[in-house]
Amino acid sequence: MNNVKWIIENGRRSHRRHHYSFYIIHCALIFSLSGCLSSKKLRTNEYILTAQTVRGNRAIPTESLESLIPQKPNRRILALPITPPLWFYQLGLSRYNREEALRALQAKTNEFEQQSQQLADQPQALKKLNRKYGRKLKHLRLKAEEGNWLMRNLGEPPSYFAESDAKANATKMQKYLADKGFFNAKTAYSLDTLRRRQIRVNYLITENEGFYLRNITYSIADPRVDSIVRQSFDKSRLQTGERFDFDNMAGERVRIESLLRDQGYFTFSRQYIRATDVDTIRRGNDRRFYDKLEPGDSTRRNVDIALQIVNPPGKSAHPIYHIGDVEVRISPDIDASGASFVQGVATALDTVRRNGITYLLGGRDISARLLDSKIHIRQGELYSQTNYRETQRQLFLLNQFKFVNLNFTDTTRRQLRTLITASPLDKYEATAEGGLTGLLYQGQSYPGGFGSLVFRVRNMFGGLETFETSVRYGIEAQTGFVNDPNNPGRAVYSSQELGISSSLIFPQILFPGALRFRFNPYAPRTQVSLSFNNTFRPDFRRSLLRATMAYNWQTTPAKQFSFLIADINLINAGPGNSKIISDVFQAQLDSLRKQGSTVYLSFRRSISSSFSFAYTYNTNTPGQNRRANFLRAVVESGGTTLNFFTDSQLRKFFNTTDSTGLQFYKYLRFNVDYRHYIPLRTRITLAFRVNTGLVYGYGSNRTAPYEKLFFAGGSNSIRAWLPRRLGPGSAWPQTADGKPVFNPDYKDQEQFLYTVEKPGDMIIEGSAELRGRLFHLGADVNGAIFVDAGNVWTISNNANRPSTAFALNTFIPQIAVGTGVGLRFDFSFFVIRFDGGIKVWDPARQYFSEVDGKIVDKRFILPEFSLSKLSSGPNPLVINFGIGYPF
Numbered sequence: 001m002n003n004v005k006w007i008i009e010n011g012r013r014s015h016r017r018h019h020y021s022f023y024i025i026h027c028a029l030i031f032s033l034s035g036c037l038s039s040k041k042l043r044t045n046e047y048i049l050t051a052q053t054v055r056g057n058r059a060i061p062t063e064s065l066e067s068l069i070p071q072k073p074n075r076r077i078l079a080l081p082i083t084p085p086l087w088f089y090q091l092g093l094s095r096y097n098r099e100e101a102l103r104a105l106q107a108k109t110n111e112f113e114q115q116s117q118q119l120a121d122q123p124q125a126l127k128k129l130n131r132k133y134g135r136k137l138k139h140l141r142l143k144a145e146e147g148n149w150l151m152r153n154l155g156e157p158p159s160y161f162a163e164s165d166a167k168a169n170a171t172k173m174q175k176y177l178a179d180k181g182f183f184n185a186k187t188a189y190s191l192d193t194l195r196r197r198q199i200r201v202n203y204l205i206t207e208n209e210g211f212y213l214r215n216i217t218y219s220i221a222d223p224r225v226d227s228i229v230r231q232s233f234d235k236s237r238l239q240t241g242e243r244f245d246f247d248n249m250a251g252e253r254v255r256i257e258s259l260l261r262d263q264g265y266f267t268f269s270r271q272y273i274r275a276t277d278v279d280t281i282r283r284g285n286d287r288r289f290y291d292k293l294e295p296g297d298s299t300r301r302n303v304d305i306a307l308q309i310v311n312p313p314g315k316s317a318h319p320i321y322h323i324g325d326v327e328v329r330i331s332p333d334i335d336a337s338g339a340s341f342v343q344g345v346a347t348a349l350d351t352v353r354r355n356g357i358t359y360l361l362g363g364r365d366i367s368a369r370l371l372d373s374k375i376h377i378r379q380g381e382l383y384s385q386t387n388y389r390e391t392q393r394q395l396f397l398l399n400q401f402k403f404v405n406l407n408f409t410d411t412t413r414r415q416l417r418t419l420i421t422a423s424p425l426d427k428y429e430a431t432a433e434g435g436l437t438g439l440l441y442q443g444q445s446y447p448g449g450f451g452s453l454v455f456r457v458r459n460m461f462g463g464l465e466t467f468e469t470s471v472r473y474g475i476e477a478q479t480g481f482v483n484d485p486n487n488p489g490r491a492v493y494s495s496q497e498l499g500i501s502s503s504l505i506f507p508q509i510l511f512p513g514a515l516r517f518r519f520n521p522y523a524p525r526t527q528v529s530l531s532f533n534n535t536f537r538p539d540f541r542r543s544l545l546r547a548t549m550a551y552n553w554q555t556t557p558a559k560q561f562s563f564l565i566a567d568i569n570l571i572n573a574g575p576g577n578s579k580i581i582s583d584v585f586q587a588q589l590d591s592l593r594k595q596g597s598t599v600y601l602s603f604r605r606s607i608s609s610s611f612s613f614a615y616t617y618n619t620n621t622p623g624q625n626r627r628a629n630f631l632r633a634v635v636e637s638g639g640t641t642l643n644f645f646t647d648s649q650l651r652k653f654f655n656t657t658d659s660t661g662l663q664f665y666k667y668l669r670f671n672v673d674y675r676h677y678i679p680l681r682t683r684i685t686l687a688f689r690v691n692t693g694l695v696y697g698y699g700s701n702r703t704a705p706y707e708k709l710f711f712a713g714g715s716n717s718i719r720a721w722l723p724r725r726l727g728p729g730s731a732w733p734q735t736a737d738g739k740p741v742f743n744p745d746y747k748d749q750e751q752f753l754y755t756v757e758k759p760g761d762m763i764i765e766g767s768a769e770l771r772g773r774l775f776h777l778g779a780d781v782n783g784a785i786f787v788d789a790g791n792v793w794t795i796s797n798n799a800n801r802p803s804t805a806f807a808l809n810t811f812i813p814q815i816a817v818g819t820g821v822g823l824r825f826d827f828s829f830f831v832i833r834f835d836g837g838i839k840v841w842d843p844a845r846q847y848f849s850e851v852d853g854k855i856v857d858k859r860f861i862l863p864e865f866s867l868s869k870l871s872s873g874p875n876p877l878v879i880n881f882g883i884g885y886p887f
Contacts, residue, residue: 089155720818765790
């Protein structure tokens with residue numbers, strides 16, 4: 001016993017020594033890194049700006065005030081006085097000679113000019129020379145202007161503090177507060193000196209009482225303008241009782257300008273709208289308050305506003321314009337400004353006249369009827385700015401023209417001659433693309449690749465259609481459903497995929513009757529497509545023939561609708577290219593079937609048909625960090641027409657038995673995906689996502705096609721689990737003889753084996769992710785911290801599959817939780833993403849231990865994660881690779 005006690009005490013002392021050693025090393029590292037900022041390399045008697053704060057504001061958001069500060073402090077780590085980017089900049093600066101860089105740039109420029117003069121009469125050689133020197137000169141110019149590679153990509157120049165900047169910023173904030181209705185606001189600043197000549201500026205805000213709109217008076221000289229404006233007061237940006245805001249004043253001027261320009265006032269501008277008086281009434285006029293002539297608090301501060309809309313100088317009213325002659329000119333000999341390269345080109349163009357519009361088609365077979373449905377400008381109508389913009393948008397969305405230009409010429413009697421010019425894209429276009437793929441599994445990487453060819457034909461039948469066909473071939477690594485019997489440790493297979501698809505897009509709704517014309521203002525499209533895809537794997541072979549027809553339209557830039565009126569899939573499956581692995585896979589399917597799983601149906605010959613309706617609302621714009629929302633809701637019905645027949649008739653028609661014939665499906669499915677984006681700083685965003693769905697299969701097999709089921713886990717789902725391997729419910733990932741199966745490579749670590757995909761009838765999942773820019777290294781390198789939670793469930797109880805069905809009293813502890821960090825390389829046109837996730841709560845980690853004969857409950861599995869066992873422990877790090885953001 002004493003020996004045991006001695007061992008325990010020594011273990012505790014050893015743990016304390018390691019703890020203190022780690023603490024000392026940690027502190028030494030902080031001070032050594034902070035010392036990397038050498039004061040000798042800074043300007044004499046100057047401070048580095050490393051932090052800025054805004055304090056005291058209540059009503060005005062902090063980010064709005066911070067946006068007024070042009071100076072950017074040098075970045076620190078975890079608010080500590082450690083500035084690695086500045087240190088990298090100084091390190092690069094110590095090896096940088098700007099004069100030498102300028103001399104190299106000038107020498108290379110002179111060399112290029114000399115050689116280009118010698119090749120002045122050789123266009124092809126000159127073009128090649130431009131490409132050769134273009135890259136070199138760009139690199140040398142960048143080096144001369146921004147420094148060497150270390151300074152540009154990892155470094156950050158010192159941000160020196162100047163008190164004049166702080167004073168100017170405080171003044172700007174005071175003006176901004178006044179523009180927001182805080183006329184009596186006060187601003188100041190204080191300075192905190194940090195170690196090693198670093199400084200923090202604190203901007204102190206005192207808003208005081210805000211001023212609120214009491215009376216809004218309009219004085220409009222033109223009677224017709226007065227009538228139009230007063231009828232739109234319900235949409236005014238200025239409303240009594242709201243706090244005064246200069247942005248709302250400016251917004252009201254823009255609103256009136258747009259309103260009048262839609263009513264024929266082509267030359268009207270917001271310069272005619274003036275705020276003639278902004279009268280502040282101290283304390284809301286105390287006498288009127290106490291005499292009960294004015295409601296509210298006697299301390300409330302009010303403001304009266306008077307707006308005036310004046311007439312043009314020397315005129316008694318604003319001129320009203322109508323649309324005169326309208327001409328549409330389509331020719332490749334037109335530049336972006338609408339000017340023709342060829343003199344007299346208009347006389348050589350084919351002329352068609354329709355609905356008062358003259359079409360000059362340049363000898364091209366283009367449907368004037370379809371063009372006419374995209375043009376919202378008509379002769380004799382009042383000029384409308386909205387119709388002008390909508391015409392330009394509709395023509396651009398056809399994807400048939402390089403550019404579209406609209407020009408108005410004021411002729412006599414205020415008639416606007418309208419010229420619409422467009423230069424068509426090439427009729428034939430071929431593109432090729434390829435890329436590399438990779439799979440990270442248990443600490444090992446498995447590379448792959450793909451290539452595709454796309455051939456596109458525009459205006460194929462003269463109706464502005466777009467025909468597109470593509471061929472794709474890829475070889476990539478994928479996790480198998482079973483391990484290789486000859487190599488039990490092998491769980492990753494090489495998968496080959498060969499596919500061909502063709503689609504034809506019509507710029508209209510193909511539907512009999514006049515109903516289809518009602519969609520013309522909403523950029524309608526009808527897409528008919530046919531595709532065939534073949535997948536070859538060691539465990540199975542699967543082919544899919546798919547035909548679809550869909551209607552798409554867009555009521556606003558943020559709202560899109562899609563009606564898939566037909567989606568027919570013919571699936572054929574067979575054994576893979578390895579008989580041994582294929583036989584084991586078939587035995588696995590038979591075992592899952594006995595447990596009540598319907599996965600085996602997905603590897604039989606089958607047919608499925610459906611129609612669906614989808615609504616998408618998206619205010620998120622790539623590249624813009626602002627508050628935005630995304631919502632997508634889909635409702636789908638499969639096998640609907642089969643309800644006209646009985647199951648016995650269908651089984652006889654498709655020759656369906658329990659193991660042969662053509663399998664058919666009847667199902668209902670819905671899915672809702674919502675995302676919300678909140679900007680916290682200029683380059684920091686907090687993003688949320690909630691995704692839920694339900695599929696209900698009815699008929700003889702009571703399930704839906706495999707592709708219509710829900711899966712959890714993977715790079716766009718719960719990232720602490722392998723793709724499609726989570727759930728359902730609290731079921732074990734894999735079982736044998738009623739016990740969980742552990743990874744044979746790490747069986748002593750009790751690491752679960754995830755080889756079988758886990759479909760479910762219902763999904764609930766959510767994610768929260770904090771995103772921010774780290775540094776620039778050829779591309780913007782962004783970091784992320786995320787938390788994912790969710791699972792899939794079945795909707796029917798099965799005695800052979802306990803703990804898989806959704807129930808209100810059990811689903812909360814069955815929600816899996818994962819967390820992790822990620823790196824994203826943003827090349828502006830695409831994003832490469834790596835996310836590393838670990839499990840926090842694993843609902844399947846409750847089982848009977850054969851070692852001590854007790855129930856093991858390790859659902860809270862976060863403590864099992866260890867840096868020394870990244871891939872071998874019971875809670876391994878799961879690396880996800882993806883293109884684009886997860887949501």
